Amino acid sequence: MKTDFDWSLARSFLAALEHGSLLGAARALQASQPTIGRHIAELEAQLGVSLFERTGRGLLPTAMALKLAEPARAMEAAALALGRSASGAQSGLAGTVRITASQPVACFVLPPVLTQLRAALPDIQVELVASNAVANLLRREADIALRMVAPEQSSLVARRIGKVALGIYAHRDYLRRRGTPREPADLPAHELVGSDRGEDILKGFAAAGIPVEREQFLLRTDDLVAYWQAVRAGLGIGFVPDFVARTDPAVLPLLPMLKIPPLPVWLAVHREVRGNARIRAVYDFLAQAVPRLL
Numbered sequence: 590m591k592t593d594f595d596w597s598l599a600r601s602f603l604a605a606l607e608h609g610s611l612l613g614a615a616r617a618l619q620a621s622q623p624t625i626g627r628h629i630a631e632l633e634a635q636l637g638v639s640l641f642e643r644t645g646r647g648l649l650p651t652a653m654a655l656k657l658a659e660p661a662r663a664m665e666a667a668a669l670a671l672g673r674s675a676s677g678a679q680s681g682l683a684g685t686v687r688i689t690a691s692q693p694v695a696c697f698v699l700p701p702v703l704t705q706l707r708a709a710l711p712d713i714q715v716e717l718v719a720s721n722a723v724a725n726l727l728r729r730e731a732d733i734a735l736r737m738v739a740p741e742q743s744s745l746v747a748r749r750i751g752k753v754a755l756g757i758y759a760h761r762d763y764l765r766r767r768g769t770p771r772e773p774a775d776l777p778a779h780e781l782v783g784s785d786r787g788e789d790i791l792k793g794f795a796a797a798g799i800p801v802e803r804e805q806f807l808l809r810t811d812d813l814v815a816y817w818q819a820v821r822a823g824l825g826i827g828f829v830p831d832f833v834a835r836t837d838p839a840v841l842p843l844l845p846m847l848k849i850p851p852l853p854v855w856l857a858v859h860r861e862v863r864g865n866a867r868i869r870a871v872y873d874f875l876a877q878a879v880p881r882l883l
Contacts, residue, residue, distance in 0.1 A: 593858050597628065598629075598631055598635070599632070599661045599664055600618065600628075601614060601618065601620075601625045601628035601629060601632075602628070602629060602632055602640065602654075602657075602661060603623075603658070603661050603662065604617045604618050604625065605625060605629055605641065605648055606648075606650055606654060608657055609625050609648055609706035610647035611625045611629075611650055613623050613647075623700040630639065632658065634873075636653075636657075638651070638653045639651050639653065640653060640654040640657070640843075641654060642873045646683040651831070661869055665714070671824060672776065681714055682710060682713065682866055682867050682870055683712035683713065683867065684711055684712075684713065684714070685713070685714045685715070685716060685733045686710050686714075686715055686716070686732050686733065686735070686867055686868055686871045687715075687716040687730075687731045687878060688715060688716070688717055688718070688732065688733045688734070688735070688871070688875075689717075689718040689719075689720065689731035689732060689733075689735070689783065690719065690720075690732070690734070690736075691719075691720070691732045691735070691736075691737060691813065692719050692812070692813045692814050693719070693814065693817070693830055693832075693833050694735050694815050694854075694879075695717055695718075695719035695720075696719060696831060697807075697830075697833050697836060698832060698879060698882050698883065699717065699735075701882065702874075702875065702878045702879060702882060703715055703717070705756050705874075705877070705878055706871065706874055706875075709874060710867075710870055710871065710874065712872060713867055713870070715763070715871075717729055722775050725760070725769070729836075731858075732854075732858065732868050733856065733857070733858050733868065733871060733872055733875065734855075734857045734858075734877070735854060735856060735857075735879070736854075737753070737853065737854065737855070737856060738804045738855070739853070739855050740829075740855065740857045743861055745857050745860065746853065746858050746860045747855045747856065747857040747858065748856045748857075748876060749853055749854070749855055749856075750854055750855070750856045750879055750880050751853075751854045751876075751879065751880035751883045752851040752852060752854060752883070753830050753831075753832065753851055753853075753854060753883060754830065754831040754832075754849075754851050754883075755827060755828055755829065755830055755831065755849040755850075755851065756797075756828070756829060756831050756834060756842050756843075756845075757827075757829075757842065757843045757844050757847060757849075758820055758821065758826070758827055758829045758830055758834045758840050758841065758842055758843060759821040759823075759825070759826045759827070759840070759841060759843055759850065760820065760822065760829075760837075760839055760840050760841070761823060761839050761840075761841055762823040762839075763780070763823040763824070763825060763826070764771075764841065766823070767780065768825070769777060769843065770843060770844060772844070772846075773797055773799055773844055773846070774799065776794075776798060776799060776801070776826065776844075777799065777805060779825065779826050780807050780824065780825035780826065780828035781805055781806050781807065781825050781826050781827070782802070782806060782807070782808045782809075782810075782819050782820055782824060782825045782826065783805075783806030783809050784806075784809060784811055784816075785809040785810050785811045786811055790806075790828055791803060793828070793849065797824070797847065807820045807824070807825055808824055808825065816829075816831055817833050818845045820840060820879045821837055821839075821840055826843065828849065828850075832882060832883055847877075854879065854880075854883060856872065856875055856876055856879070858872050
């Protein structure tokens with residue numbers, strides 16, 4: 590058995606192990622499916638073992654694959670730490686910074702902030718990932734994250750920079766058609782826009798003592814931009830961040846007596862790249878500019 594362990598092969602192996610298919614691994618690594626398959630076959634040949642059973646539902650790891658997973662992950666952690674250290678050693682303010690944020694923040698808060706950033710730091714390019722999924726800063730899926738939950742990893746530096754106020758809103762056309770609810774107990778009789786898999790809105794109704802079932806949401810979506818556009822189109826009453834609702838004066842606030850707990854906003858970065866001059870400059874700029882717009 591050969592003992593030299595090619596990192597590029599190990600990286601493909603770990604991606605296949607994590608995603609359970611060549612296609613999923615290829616998407617995660619932004620590579621082609623044949624390349625991932627070739628890497629795994631080469632690694633199996635080098636080690637003289639079978640790592641996966643090919644099934645109709647994807648890749649099933651063998652006992653040897655599970656045994657090799659831990660040292661391969663240790664190799665991955667070392668490679669990522671090396672990359673972060675090299676990145677942190679860079680001192681220039683030119684280059685690319687990758688930012689991830691939830692869809693509403695990415696679509697409604699960051700564009701004017703990034704316009705200001707462009708004027709202040711013209712040599713920095715931004716890659717913006719608009720996603721409600723939590724990006725993995727440890728694997729450098731992003732340099733900086735704006736999140737509604739505090740990161741749990743001890744190697745991340747997080748700063749609470751503000752909060753997102755939420756309200757109950759409807760378009761004036763909907764209110765003309767269906768009337769305006771005067772108290773929270775009126776809501777079940779109205780057309781409501783809710784979440785698909787998310788439970789927060791249902792839990793909010795339950796906490797307020799208002800009997801609402803999932804089936805009473807005439808539209809259910811976890812895409813927050815689609816959710817806002819549905820409310821804006823007059824489809825029904827929805828629960829929207831105030832900073833989003835302010836973008837359309839025809840969408841009106843309802844039931845101010847029903848207080849919805851605000852969501853915290855955290856700015857997170859890996860502690861090893863915090864010393865990178867351009868990442869630190871963008872981090873500090875966001876910490877100042879984002880709260881003003883929230």
